[in-house]
Amino acid sequence: MKADIITIGDELLIGQITDTNSQWIAEQLNLIGFEIRQITSVSDDKKHIKKTLDDVLDYANLVVITGGLGPTEDDLTKETLAEYFNSELKLNEDVLQDVKDFVQAKGFDLNERNIKQAEVPTNCKVLRNKNGTAPGMWFEKNEKVIISLPAVPFEMKELVERQVIPKLKDRFKLSNVIHKTILTYGIPESSLAEILSDWEQKLHKKIKLAYLPSPERIRLRFSMVCDDKEKANSIINKEIEKLKGIIGKAIFGEGDMYLEEAVGKLLKEKGATLSVAESCTAGNVSRLIASIPGSSEYFKGGVVSYSNEIKNKQLGVAQNLLDDFGAVSKQVVEAMVTGQRELFDTDFSIAISGIAGPGGGTAEKPVGTTWIAVASKDGVISKKYTFGKRRLLNVRFASSKALDMLRKYILGYYED
Numbered sequence: 108m109k110a111d112i113i114t115i116g117d118e119l120l121i122g123q124i125t126d127t128n129s130q131w132i133a134e135q136l137n138l139i140g141f142e143i144r145q146i147t148s149v150s151d152d153k154k155h156i157k158k159t160l161d162d163v164l165d166y167a168n169l170v171v172i173t174g175g176l177g178p179t180e181d182d183l184t185k186e187t188l189a190e191y192f193n194s195e196l197k198l199n200e201d202v203l204q205d206v207k208d209f210v211q212a213k214g215f216d217l218n219e220r221n222i223k224q225a226e227v228p229t230n231c232k233v234l235r236n237k238n239g240t241a242p243g244m245w246f247e248k249n250e251k252v253i254i255s256l257p258a259v260p261f262e263m264k265e266l267v268e269r270q271v272i273p274k275l276k277d278r279f280k281l282s283n284v285i286h287k288t289i290l291t292y293g294i295p296e297s298s299l300a301e302i303l304s305d306w307e308q309k310l311h312k313k314i315k316l317a318y319l320p321s322p323e324r325i326r327l328r329f330s331m332v333c334d335d336k337e338k339a340n341s342i343i344n345k346e347i348e349k350l351k352g353i354i355g356k357a358i359f360g361e362g363d364m365y366l367e368e369a370v371g372k373l374l375k376e377k378g379a380t381l382s383v384a385e386s387c388t389a390g391n392v393s394r395l396i397a398s399i400p401g402s403s404e405y406f407k408g409g410v411v412s413y414s415n416e417i418k419n420k421q422l423g424v425a426q427n428l429l430d431d432f433g434a435v436s437k438q439v440v441e442a443m444v445t446g447q448r449e450l451f452d453t454d455f456s457i458a459i460s461g462i463a464g465p466g467g468g469t470a471e472k473p474v475g476t477t478w479i480a481v482a483s484k485d486g487v488i489s490k491k492y493t494f495g496k497r498r499l500l501n502v503r504f505a506s507s508k509a510l511d512m513l514r515k516y517i518l519g520y521y522e523d
Contacts, residue, residue, distance in 0.1 A: 111147065112136075112171050113146075115150075120150055126148065139276060144167055147163070156183070164253075171254045179220075188253075194230040195229055198225055202227060209239060224241055231246050234271065236266060237265070238262045239259055239262040243270070283335075285339045287329045287361065292357060315330040316330075322504055323365055370396070374517070377454075379405060380405050380452075381405055381453055381454070381455045384410050385411050387477060387502065391506045418460075422446035437491065440460045456483075458479070459477065459480075459509055460478050461475070464497065475495045476491065477504075479508055481516045
C-alpha cells in the first residue's frame with residue numbers, strides 16, 4: 108500500500124518553521140505496512156492544494172494532510188476539502204462541545220472563530236480532537252483514504268496514535284514491515300560501503316539495506332516486508348551476525364541509541380566512574396553524558412578548561428608544557444586527562460583540546476586540529492584528529508570521537 112503526505116502552510120515554504128510532522132507520520136505509517144511514496148509541502152492556496160491532491164491520488168492509496176485547519180483567514184484546508192469532495196461545511200454538535208470544553212478549560216470565552224472550528228464537511232468522518240479546537244477529518248474516494256489533521260504536533264500525534272492507526276489497520280490489508288537498525292561509529296560511510304560490498308551483494312534478496320550517516324553515528328537499517336514476522340526476524344538476525352564478524356569493533360549498539368548511552372551502559376556494567384576535561388568542546392561531552400537518565404551513577408563531573416590558566420591551575424598542566432608545545436598538543440592533553448582523573452578521583456577520564464575555528468589555526472596546526480586523550484589507572488592513550496573548518500561540526504566530531512575512544516578503551520580493543 109502506498110501513502111503520500113502533504114503539509115500545508117506558507118510558513119513551511121519560507122522556512123519559518125521546520126516540518127517535523129511528516130517525518131513522524133511517515134515512520135508511523137511505515138511501521139504498519141505503508142510504503143511512503145512522497146512528501147509534499149504546498150502553499151495556503153486552494154488551487155495548489157486541489158492540484159496536489161489530484162496528482163497524488165493517481166498513485167497513493169492513502170493521503171495524510173497536515174496544516175491549514177486553524178481559525179485564521181489563511182487556514183483554507185477545511186474549506187478546500189469541502190469543495191474538493193463536493194460537500195458543504197456544517198456545524199457538528201459533538202465537535203462544538205469538544206471546542207467549548209477545550210476553550211473553557213483554558214479559561215477563555217468561546218468566540219465566533221472558535222465556533223467556526225466546529226464546522227466540518229458533511230461527507231467526512233470526524234476525528235474528534237480533545238487537545239485542540241481543530242478536528243481531524245477522514246474522507247474516502249474511489250477506494251482511497253484522505254485524512255486531514257491539525258499541524259500542532261501533540262494534537263496530531265494523539266489523533267494518529269489513538270484513532271488513525273487503528274482505523275487504517277481495519278480499513279486496509281497491510282503487510283508486516285520489519286526494521287532493525289545497527290549502529291556504527293569510526294568508519295566513514297564510503298569506506299564502510301566498500302568494506303561491506305561483498306557481504307551486501309549476498310544479502311537475502313528480500314532485505315533492503317539503507318545507510319543513514321551523521322557526525323555521531325552511521326545507522327545501518329535492515330528492512331523487510333513479510334507475512335511471517337518470526338521468519339523475517341530470523342533472516343535479518345543471521346545477516347546481522349555476519350555483519351558483526353566483519354565490522355564488530357565499529358558496532359556500538361542497536362535501535363536508536365547514541366554513543367553516550369553505549370558508554371554509560373559499559374560504565375554501569377563495570378561499576379566504574381568517569382570525569383571529563385574539555386577545552387574546545389566547552390562542556391559538550393559532559394552535556395551528552397549527563398543527558399542519559401541515571402548517569403549520576405557513573406559520571407562525577409567535568410572541568411571546562413577553556414583557558415590555559417585553568418588548565419594550569421585546576422588540572423595541574425605544567426606551564427612549561429603549555430609554553431613549549433601549546434594547548435593543542437599530545438603533551439598537554441595527556442597532562443589534562445591525568446590531572447582530571449586525579450582531581451575527580453575517577454576510574455576513567457577524557458580530555459579534549461583543539462582548534463574549533465573558524466580562526467586560530469596555523470600552518471602547523473590548522474583549524475580542526477584536535478587532541479583527545481583517555482586515561483585509567485592502567486595508563487593514557489591519546490590521538491590527534493583534523494576534522495575540518497566548521498566550528499559546530501568540529502565540536503560534534505570531537506565529542507563523538509572522545510566517547511568512542513573511551514568505549515573502545517573500556518572494551519579493550521582500542522587501536523592507537
